[in-house]
Amino acid sequence: MNGKILKGITNIETAVYFVLMIILTFVIIFSLFELALMIIEKLLYDNTPYILEAKGILQFFEFFLLILIGLELMETIKSFIETKKIQVEIVLILAIIAISRKIIVIDPATASEFELMGIGLVVIGLTAGYYFIKKADSLKYAKKS
Secondary structure (H helix, E strand, O other), X not given: OHHHHHHHHHHHHHHHHHHHHHHHXXXXXXXXXXXXXXXXXXHHHOOOOOOOOHHHHHHHHHHHHHHHHHHHHHHHHHXXXXXXXXXXXXXXXXXHHHHHHHHHHOOOOOOOHHHHHHHHHHHHHHHHHHHHHHXXXXXXXXXXX
C-alpha cells in the first residue's frame, strides 16, 4: 500500500514538473517576442538623437539575462525530471547568472556599501562553489580512467 501511495505522489510530482515546464516555455517564448519588439520599437520608432541610450541598453541586458535565467531554470527542471536528482552545478550556474544580472543593472550611486559588499560575497561564494564542484567532477572522472 505504501508503494502505491509513493508511486502516486511521484506521478503527481512529475506531472507538476511537466506543467511547470510548459508554462515556463510559454513565458520564455513570449518574453523573447517582447524583447524583439522592444528592440524594434526602440530602433524604428524612437525619435531620440541616439539609437540606443545607456538606459535602453541596460534594459535590453536585464531582459536578455532574465530570459537566460528562465532557460537555465528550464534546464534545472528538465534535469530533475530525467535523473530525479538536483544538479547542483546547474543551480549554481542559475544563481551566478541571476547575481550577474543584478550586478549589471544595479545603480552604484543608489546602492549602499553593504549591498555592494554583500553582492561581492555572494559572487565569491558562488564561483568558489562552482569551482569546487567542477574540481570534484574532474577528480571523479580522472579516477575512472
